[in-house]
Amino acid sequence: MKMPDVFNFRHGVQNKDLNSTKSEKTIKRPNGTERHNLPGHSHNPFAAYSYFPDHLKFINADPEEEIILLLRKHPITNIPWISMAFVMIITPAIVSVLSPFSLLPPGFQIILTLLWYLITTAFVLEKFLSWFFHVNIITDERIIEVDFINLIYREITDANIDQIQDVTVIVGGAARTFFRYGNVVIQTAAEVPKIEFEAIPNPDSVARILRDMRIEEEQEKLEGRVR
Amino acid sequence: MEVFNEFTPTFLVAIKIAIWLFLILYILFAGVVLKQVRVMIETLEVGFERPIRIIAVFHFIISVAVFILALIIL
Numbered sequence: 001m002k003m004p005d006v007f008n009f010r011h012g013v014q015n016k017d018l019n020s021t022k023s024e025k026t027i028k029r030p031n032g033t034e035r036h037n038l039p040g041h042s043h044n045p046f047a048a049y050s051y052f053p054d055h056l057k058f059i060n061a062d063p064e065e066e067i068i069l070l071l072r073k074h075p076i077t078n079i080p081w082i083s084m085a086f087v088m089i090i091t092p093a094i095v096s097v098l099s100p101f102s103l104l105p106p107g108f109q110i111i112l113t114l115l116w117y118l119i120t121t122a123f124v125l126e127k128f129l130s131w132f133f134h135v136n137i138i139t140d141e142r143i144i145e146v147d148f149i150n151l152i153y154r155e156i157t158d159a160n161i162d163q164i165q166d167v168t169v170i171v172g173g174a175a176r177t178f179f180r181y182g183n184v185v186i187q188t189a190a191e192v193p194k195i196e197f198e199a200i201p202n203p204d205s206v207a208r209i210l211r212d213m214r215i216e217e218e219q220e221k222l223e224g225r226v227r
Numbered sequence: 228m229e230v231f232n233e234f235t236p237t238f239l240v241a242i243k244i245a246i247w248l249f250l251i252l253y254i255l256f257a258g259v260v261l262k263q264v265r266v267m268i269e270t271l272e273v274g275f276e277r278p279i280r281i282i283a284v285f286h287f288i289i290s291v292a293v294f295i296l297a298l299i300i301l
Contacts, residue, residue, distance in 0.1 A: 045275035055274035070273070103234060104242075107300040111246055114293050118253055121286060125260060132279075133267045146271055151263045154270065 029066065040205070046132070048072050048181075049201040058137060058144065059156070069138040069209060073131060073199040074181035081127040088120040126151055136197040138209060140216075143186060145195050159190035161217045167210050169203045186210070243301045250294040257290040 030038060030052055040051030050056075050070040061067075092113045095101050101109065130148055137144040144158040164186055171182030182203040186195045200206060234242075264283040268276045 045273050053273070055272065057272040059270045105239070108239070108242065108246075111293070111297045111300055114296070115246065115249065115253075118290060118293060121289075122253070122256065122260075125282070125286060129260075129264065129267065129279075132275075133271055135271060135273075148263075148267060151260060154266070156270070 040202075046075070048074050049205075056137070058146065061139075062141065065142075066140045067137060068140060068213070069136075069206065071136040071138075071197055071200045071206065072134060074179060074201045076175065076179050076181070077199050078127070078131055081123075085120060085124050085127075088116075088123065092116055136200065138206075138213065140213070143195060143210070145197070157192050157195055159186070159188040159192065159195055161210075161213045162221070163189040164210065164214055165189055167207050169207045171203060184210075246297055246301065247294075250290070250297055254287075254290050254294055257287040261287050 036043075038051050040049055041053075042050040043054065044050075047053075048071065051068070053067060053070040056067050056070055058067075096109070096113070101112070104112070130150065133146065133148045135146050137146070140161075142158050142160045143164070144156065147155045147157075149155060166187040168185040168187075169182060170185060171177060171180075176182050176199075179201075181199050181201045184197040184200060184203045184206050186197070187193060188195060197203075197206065261283045264279055268280065
């Protein structure tokens with residue numbers, strides 16, 4: 001049964017009947033500057049959701065591979081560490097009036113204060129870099145998770161689109177419902193059986209794009225156009 | 228209760244050594260951050276590499292500067 005067009009077009013993604021779109025892509029590829037007008041496209045390097053991002057490059061990318069979606073955790077997830085950093089910034093002002101610290105020689109007070117701000121900087125840097133570089137990428141061939149768990153540990157997981165077996169969207173809790181972010185759990189037939197996109201914005205759109213990518217991949221297989 | 232009104236010289240020397248050791252470790256940490264930022268940028272480019280690299284270098288320079296300042300002041 002063919003669905004009305006109103007159900008088939010969303011976020012620049014078009015679902016069409018498999019038999020009638022032999023040479024067409026399920027996800028419409030923008031040409032040149034067309035991508036700038038797509039919903040979800042962003043020029044902000046801090047964007048948590050960027051549809052057909054402009055300047056994204058990642059390690060081990062195939063030259064022909066096209067990046068469809070860049071995702072990272074919703075910015076709201078940074079609030080706890082930003083609050084903590086704020087408390088750390090104002091702490092010296094409070095501690096300086098307390099007895100043991102104020103009894104130290106002035107040189108010690110200056111260095112200890114600087115030391116505290118160095119620790120604060122380290123904390124902010126570590127949290128920011130972990131957020132900024134922990135990304136999920138969907139290309140036309142695979143899904144990739146780049147995770148810098150901390151400053152000395154990185155993990156890069158990928159799975160081909162045709163290895164995706166099941167996609168689950170999990171949105172729970174008031175904050176997640178209000179700010180529209182959640183987890184997308186992807187079961188795969190790859191070596192890593194589960195890839196989880198954590199706290200990403202618009203998880204439903206992401207799941208839809210993944211579904212369309214799978215349809216497109218199957219279509220390519222049927223037509224013998226698999227790379 | 229005894230009123231605590233000053234630190235003994237031995238205690239201050241202990242604090243001084245602890246601060247210096249901590250700052251040496253911090254410089255090593257800042258070096259690791261510098262290296263790790265380079266690795267992260269090689270792994271992923273999103274168009275914000277230059278400012279991040281500058282922040283990491285600046286952080287390293289500041290940590291060395293604080294160590295030198297600690298050697299002078301303490």
